[in-house]
Amino acid sequence: MSAFSLYVDRNSGLNRLNPLTMLALIGFCLVAGLALPGAWAPYAVFLLAILPLAAGGRVLRPFLSAALKIVLPFAVSVTLIQGLFWTGGTPIVHLGPLSLKREGLIFAAQSTGRILAVLGSFLLLALTTRTDALMIALAQHGAPKSLTYIVLATLQIAPRFQAKANTILDAQRARGLEVEGGIGRRVRALIPLTIPLVLGSIVDIEERAIALEARAFSRSGPKTSLLVLRDSHMQRIGRWVLVGGMIAAVILGIVLRR
Amino acid sequence: MNIIVSALSFTYPSGVEALHGVNLAIAAGEAVAILGENGAGKTTLVKHFNGLLRPTRGTVAVGGWDTREHSVAQMAARAGYVFQNPDDQLFERTVQAEVMFGPHNLGRTAAEAGAAAADALAQVGLAAQSGANPYDLHLSERKLLALAAVLAMHTPVVVLDEPTTGQDARGVARISGIVEALKAEGRTVIAISHDVDFCAEHFDRVVLMAGGLILADGPAADVFARADDLRRADVEPPQLVRLASALGLLGAPLRTEQFVDLLAQARL
Known part of the structure; x- marks a missing residue:
């Protein structure tokens, strides 16, 4: 019986990446989407990084299908609730006794963007990275x-x-x-x-x-992993660059918000 | 109560095609064993008899009821199904209450359900444990309890899924007696089993399945004599048939006395 997993087996560059590199890439998208200032930063990360990565990983269709199923109902409900029931604010459209407020719509757009960036990052990881490979990679690095x-x-x-x-x-x-x-x-x-x-x-x-x-699960001492994970010098450098990118995004976010 | 299966095909949501145009007619009061390798389609076929599965194509009728037109709860009054794993159904605090669950669902009164439960528990040899918690019984006893839970529903059709698995000699003898009693009552008994010796001894008719198709269907002695079909279905003939074949005797003896008769005739 297969495990509960969204992983799609594709012959793509993303599938061949070491799980830790993929984790660093996703971490960068996540941090950049949340840390950079401006309502449209998460959308920019989604459109310029996450979507192209999903296309490059040849998982665009399942990615969009899953993302829309989750984000669309959220976006509709948050837009209606925040737009119609925002306390005070500037009315831009009147709907009978109710009116859509500009501030409420901006808040809804910001919330939807963040959800899109967070969900998109995790979906991309789930679709392109085998869970067992990721966990083994983490265990090999001390987890x-x-x-x-x-x-x-x-x-x-x-x-x-x-x-x-x-x-x-x-x-x-x-x-x-x-x-x-x-x-x-x-x-x-x-x-x-x-x-x-x-x-x-x-x-x-x-x-x-x-x-x-x-079968000696709790035996102490080294264990042999049957799953051999690929890694390379370039990927190790890439991971540090991405970690640096995450720190830079956080600093940039703090500086620009001042 | 009869069962008519017409051109039945079934495909699981996963896309696995489990049955391919199966035709089968089982008369009221018949005892039929369905044999075949794992994945042959046996369980898929019998799950159509109480509506747990609905045909992708074709029809299944039980006592004239088209299974597509009735709920499983309605079909449960006609076809009782004893699942292979008793732990998939036990939930009551006492053995007695567990057996009364089915009759209650069928609308029997408390007195009727209690009497039916007492009879069924006596039949499977668990009368003394009626106040025990089902999970305090051994696995073989829990299997007998699951059987009693269906017997108490007094369905005209009884389907047994691997009834002898996990049973010791005493348990098998108990189940053999119950099958014979059901036959004597004129109920239709259908068993899926890998225990060919048990089937040969107690079931007059054998249906041999492989790859979602019926390879052979007829009197047990005839089917067990069809070596090629048995091989295709990955079913070993009963021990007595193999022994008779090894001794060069003609025929497929299913019971010890039949084997002895054949041996005696050969000596003459």
Whole structure:
């Protein structure tokens, strides 16, 4: 069973980057989008850095599809709420008893831009970088191995959890349990569905822990990684340049805001 | 209650085509074993009998009810399904309450559900544990409890998914007795199993599946004599059939007494 992951396997330069380089690149986009002043800075980062990277990584279609699904409802709701209900402000359009305020719309645009930059950065990372590769790269650079396992196991357990929930649903429906209809019926169906799911998951976790220990998971000493990560001198330099870029963006943001 | 499967095809949302135009007619009161390798389409087929899956193409009718036109809860009154893993359904605090859950869902009164539960628990040998917590039972007992939970619903069709897996000799004997009792009551019994010896002994008809198709369908002795189809379905013949073949005896004995008869005839 595959792990819960958005990763799309493409033969692109981004896919071939060391996960730490990709993490530094994403970190730069994130910091630049949030630290640089001006309402349009996050949009500039999104349009000039994140989108071209998604296109270069050949994940533009899934990237846009996922980003729009999340950002569009947020943008519409924040624009309506902040635009219509901003306290005071300058009305620019009258809609019956309500009016759209200029300050509210600017605030909504700023919030949407930040969400776009943050979400776009993380989406790009998720679409172009294998989670296991990223966690192994972090572990090789000092992150606790147990943390690596917890993150990866959590991602792997999500589809198992979903499959088990579906099986339990089928088993209870086969015994005549109605799971569709009014709210009362749905609430009554919760107990027969959740108890086997929770108990089954506890048993599953215990069995996994025993299986891990039986294979020397907690043994101290060096371990061999079966996943060989590519790296190069150029990438190492690139990572430091990006870290420098992040610091520069923060300083520039502070200076320009004064 | 009969089951009519007509040109049934099914494709999972993932795109996996699990069944390809399957036709099958099971008469009321028949005992049918469905055999085949993993991924042959056995479970996909039987999940259509109570509406858990709906045909992509074709139709399935149980006692004249088109499964596409009824909810799973409605179909549950006609076709009981015993899942392979009992832990996917147990949630009540006592064994008795667990068995009464199905009859309650079907609208039985408390007295009727209690009586049905008591009968079903006696049938599977768990009457003494009726007040116990289901999770205090061993896995083999929990499997019997899941079986009792379906038996108590008194459905005309009973589908058993891998009934003998995880059972010791006593458990298998108990399940064998229950299958025979269901047959004697005139209920339609369908089992999916990799236990060919169990199927050979208790099921008169065998359906052999591979790759979402039915390779062979007929009396158990006939199907178990079709070596090529069994190989294609990755199913080993029952031990008695293999032993008879190794001794050069003609025929496919499914029960010990049939084997002894064949051996006696060969000596004569």
